[in-house]
Amino acid sequence: MQFMLLFSRQGKLRLQKWYVPLSDKEKKKITRELVQTVLARKPKMCSFLEWRDLKIVYKRYASLYFCCAIEDQDNELITLEIIHRYVELLDKYFGSVCELDIIFNFEKAYFILDEFLLGGEVQETSKKNVLKAIEQADLLQEPWMHSVLRE
Amino acid sequence: MGTQCTGTGSWPNCSTSTCWATPPTLDSDLSQGIQPVQGLALCTLSTMGSAEMCRDLAPEVEKLLLQPSPYVRKKAILTAVHMIRKVPELSSVFLPPCVHLLHERHHGILLGTITLITELCERSPAALRHFRKVVPQLVQILRTLVTTGYSTEHSISGVSDPFLQVQILRLLRILGRNHEESSETMNDLLAQVATNTDTSRNAGNAVLFETVLTIMDIRSAAGLRVLAVNILGRFLLNSDRNIRYVALTSLLRLVQSDHSAVQRHRPTVVDCLQETDASLSRRALELSLALVNSSNVRAMMQELQAFLESCPPDLRADCASGILLAAERFAPTKRWHIDTILHVLTTAGTHVRDDAVANLTQLIGGAQELHAYSVRRLYNALAEDISQQPLVQVAAWCIGEYGDLLLEGNCEEIEPLQVDEEEVLALLEKVLQSHMSLPATRGYALTALMKLSTRLQGDNNRIRQVVSIYKSCLDVELQQRAVEYDTLFRKYDHMRAAILEKMPLVERDGAQADEEAKESKAAAQLSEAVPAPTEPQASQLLDLLDLLDGASGDAQHPPPLDPSPGGALVYLLDLPCAPPPPAPIPDLKVFEREGVQLNLSFIRPPENPALLLITATATNSSEGDVTDFICQAAVPKSLQLQMQAPSGNTVPARGGLPITQLFRILNPNKAPVRLKLRLTYNHFHQSVQEIFEVNNLPVESWQ
Numbered sequence: 139m140q141f142m143l144l145f146s147r148q149g150k151l152r153l154q155k156w157y158v159p160l161s162d163k164e165k166k167k168i169t170r171e172l173v174q175t176v177l178a179r180k181p182k183m184c185s186f187l188e189w190r191d192l193k194i195v196y197k198r199y200a201s202l203y204f205c206c207a208i209e210d211q212d213n214e215l216i217t218l219e220i221i222h223r224y225v226e227l228l229d230k231y232f233g234s235v236c237e238l239d240i241i242f243n244f245e246k247a248y249f250i251l252d253e254f255l256l257g258g259e260v261q262e263t264s265k266k267n268v269l270k271a272i273e274q275a276d277l278l279q280e281p282w283m284h285s286v287l288r289e
Numbered sequence: 290m291g292t293q294c295t296g297t298g299s300w301p302n303c304s305t306s307t308c309w310a311t312p313p314t315l316d317s318d319l320s321q322g323i324q325p326v327q328g329l330a331l332c333t334l335s336t337m338g339s340a341e342m343c344r345d346l347a348p349e350v351e352k353l354l355l356q357p358s359p360y361v362r363k364k365a366i367l368t369a370v371h372m373i374r375k376v377p378e379l380s381s382v383f384l385p386p387c388v389h390l391l392h393e394r395h396h397g398i399l400l401g402t403i404t405l406i407t408e409l410c411e412r413s414p415a416a417l418r419h420f421r422k423v424v425p426q427l428v429q430i431l432r433t434l435v436t437t438g439y440s441t442e443h444s445i446s447g448v449s450d451p452f453l454q455v456q457i458l459r460l461l462r463i464l465g466r467n468h469e470e471s472s473e474t475m476n477d478l479l480a481q482v483a484t485n486t487d488t489s490r491n492a493g494n495a496v497l498f499e500t501v502l503t504i505m506d507i508r509s510a511a512g513l514r515v516l517a518v519n520i521l522g523r524f525l526l527n528s529d530r531n532i533r534y535v536a537l538t539s540l541l542r543l544v545q546s547d548h549s550a551v552q553r554h555r556p557t558v559v560d561c562l563q564e565t566d567a568s569l570s571r572r573a574l575e576l577s578l579a580l581v582n583s584s585n586v587r588a589m590m591q592e593l594q595a596f597l598e599s600c601p602p603d604l605r606a607d608c609a610s611g612i613l614l615a616a617e618r619f620a621p622t623k624r625w626h627i628d629t630i631l632h633v634l635t636t637a638g639t640h641v642r643d644d645a646v647a648n649l650t651q652l653i654g655g656a657q658e659l660h661a662y663s664v665r666r667l668y669n670a671l672a673e674d675i676s677q678q679p680l681v682q683v684a685a686w687c688i689g690e691y692g693d694l695l696l697e698g699n700c701e702e703i704e705p706l707q708v709d710e711e712e713v714l715a716l717l718e719k720v721l722q723s724h725m726s727l728p729a730t731r732g733y734a735l736t737a738l739m740k741l742s743t744r745l746q747g748d749n750n751r752i753r754q755v756v757s758i759y760k761s762c763l764d765v766e767l768q769q770r771a772v773e774y775d776t777l778f779r780k781y782d783h784m785r786a787a788i789l790e791k792m793p794l795v796e797r798d799g800a801q802a803d804e805e806a807k808e809s810k811a812a813a814q815l816s817e818a819v820p821a822p823t824e825p826q827a828s829q830l831l832d833l834l835d836l837l838d839g840a841s842g843d844a845q846h847p848p849p850l851d852p853s854p855g856g857a858l859v860y861l862l863d864l865p866c867a868p869p870p871p872a873p874i875p876d877l878k879v880f881e882r883e884g885v886q887l888n889l890s891f892i893r894p895p896e897n898p899a900l901l902l903i904t905a906t907a908t909n910s911s912e913g914d915v916t917d918f919i920c921q922a923a924v925p926k927s928l929q930l931q932m933q934a935p936s937g938n939t940v941p942a943r944g945g946l947p948i949t950q951l952f953r954i955l956n957p958n959k960a961p962v963r964l965k966l967r968l969t970y971n972h973f974h975q976s977v978q979e980i981f982e983v984n985n986l987p988v989e990s991w992q
Binding site: 156157159182183184185186187188211213214215216218219220223252256257259260261262263264265266267271274275278 | 459
């Protein structure tokens with residue numbers, strides 16, 4: 139995977155993870171163009187589109203678009219599964235995740251992503267293991283949150 | 290220390306691949322044994338590690354590969370993947386541990402290892418050969434996954450760890466490519482996965498899709514390939530449009546290599562033309578066009594033409610040209626071909642390519658038995674709608690050429706049509722006057738009217754009247770024609786019939802070919818300065834009557850249009866002598882060496898002032914043959930150059946047959962034309978290379 143973007147229906151960027159080195163200017167340009175392209179898609183269209191020399195896989199969950207850029211030889215269908223798995227992880231962690239959770243706890247969203255993907259590749263396929271790792275990290279950073287999470 | 294790493298690890302705005310945590314810090318983070326910290330350090334490194342950092346920290350990462358904790362190991366492996374991408378030489382560091390790591394049972398580690406091996410194999414053929422020996426092991430891992438499964442924590446909708454399956458299948462694809470033995474080893478397993486994977490949800494279909502891709506890429510048995518294509522065919526029927534999309538894309542890639550297998554799914558593909566999603570219908574269109582062959586052409590064309598009528602506008606042009614191409618290749622009969630083109634012109638006339646008009650006139654011209662049929666159908670089409678320019682142009686041309694057949698009344702192929710002369714003339718006049726008609730179209734119509742003056746029985750007053758009116762038309766081209774035709778009526782009426790005789794068959798792509806008309810002997814003097822075949826008769830008349838302009842002395846003589854500096858001036862009044870038409874632009878000798886000469890001659894076609902045609906002629910007056918002659922040319926950026934293939938690459942000695950090569954230069958801004966030429970050839974057993982500029986082209990070639 140080259141990068142993953144999360145943005146709202148109004149085009150506000152909520153999360154961006156880049157797995158290729160690009161300048162800030164390039165990132166902004168790509169983000170702007172891609173967000174426009176994806177938002178222009180009609181609801182009944184398929185989740186894949188070709189953009190520049192990449193394949194874009196996107197899916198809308200409630201008010202958020204999850205958008206991944208993969209390379210020509212990557213499997214689009216499994217990328218959809220990757221997106222879905224990430225959403226499930228967020229959901230499990232935040233409990234019925236919504237856009238606000240991601241806005242106010244974006245560093246956690248990145249943490250979770252970094253436990254699931256590394257360098258653009260899947261590192262852990264067990265939901266349990268990923269969530270356990272996040273828990274451990276939480277314990278390490280903010281011990282007093284432990285009691286809150288236990289609820 | 291931990292917080293510092295937290296900062297870099299999760300900070301999303303790092304703009305380049307350089308990390309602002311200093312390597313020494315990362316180094317100690319990696320080695321000090323606290324797992325979360327190590328994890329974060331590895332994460333940082335794999336996301337933002339520069340080539341330098343990767344080189345420095347590779348040994349640390351290598352150590353972590355062998356650590357007991359799976360949490361750190363899986364991250365170390367993927368960090369290694371990143372490092373190899375940044376610094377390919379590090380492959381040698383990370384290759385040895387791989388075989389050992391494959392024995393792991395932890396899914397994360399296994400997945401990472403397979404990703405690492407894939408990366409190594411993609412970068413180095415030696416690594417590829419090395420890892421072929423693990424194919425049996427990979428097959429075993431996948432088989433275990435598929436049959437017994439590991440645990441529910443890794444399954445998605447009943448499919449065991451689809452991420453791992455897909456990654457293994459991808460590695461197998463790379464290892465099995467072009468390698469019989471490996472392909473054979475994985476054959477059974479692939480068949481097993483292809484048949485047993487649960488396809489009710491996306492996860493299963495993702496695995497199935499990867500399996501299909503692998504099967505098609507390795508040296509698989511024929512039966513397996515057919516199975517793979519059939520899976521894709523099944524995907525086409527899936528209600529999930531994402532699945533249909535990947536199926537169409539894959540089938541498109543396979544249609545050349547496995548044509549007959551894909552043909553079996555033709556009906557399903559054609560159904561996909563009705564997709565509402567444009568990216569799907571576009572793929573379906575491409576695939577459908579690729580599946581047309583001589584046995585299914587009639588049925589397919591029907592479907593495609595129906596699609597053309599209702600398809601979204603951005604697909605129209607592709608569909609139209611696709612249909613025309615397919616019709617050209619597979620037309621069962623000429624009449625069917627004409628009908629098909631006619632249908633395309635009426636449905637999507639504005640979207641066809643420019644040469645469609647030329648092709649159709651060429652086709653009709655060559656099908657003598659169908660002249661009556663064609664002109665009748667075109668007349669009907671024109672009577673209904675005069676807005677589609679290509680159609681109008683062809684129809685006008687046809688009516689002009691075969692007007693007599695139109696009026697005859699019977700033709701077996703369609704119902705008898707009673708058309709009278711007045712109706713035909715009225716229709717052409719309508720085309721002339723319509724604001725929808727392009728200037729070129731009006732030119733066709735006017736010429737057609739003129740031709741009818743010899744084809745129709747009645748007197749020509751109406752035609753003469755129209756021609757007269759157009760003598761003062763604002764469009765200079767039209768005006769010129771009108772004046773010439775009018776003069777033909779008034780002063781050269783005895784030649785009119787001969788000049789306006791039926792056209793002989795025009796040569797395809799013979800823009801430079803001589804077009805010998807059956808016209809009078811004077812016309813036989815026409816030079817090679819003939820434009821595109823779409824207006825052969827018009828331009829010949831132009832050239833023929835050029836001089837009549839001056840001789841007419843008409844009060845409404847138009848101001849001299851810049852007609853054809855390269856056009857032939859035929860001295861009609863000089864009959865029966867046959868003076869060769871003088872080339873208005875002088876030739877230019879640009880190169881000479883030891884008897885080998887290169888000459889350029891220039892032609893400016895009259896109806897396209899931006900176009901310059903240069904014919905380069907290489908001659909050889911020496912005693913030795915010239916072989917392997919190649920001429921290359923370059924022009925300044927403001928010009929466009931197109932070179933056609935040379936007539937050959939050998940010029941025999943002592944004045945043997947020269948080589949000619951045509952250059953087409955587009956010069957819309959009338960910039961001075963300069964050429965840089967590079968010649969390479971063998972002469973007297975030596976290879977010669979000459980590069981030189983030509984700056985002294987005659988002014989008439991570009992002004």
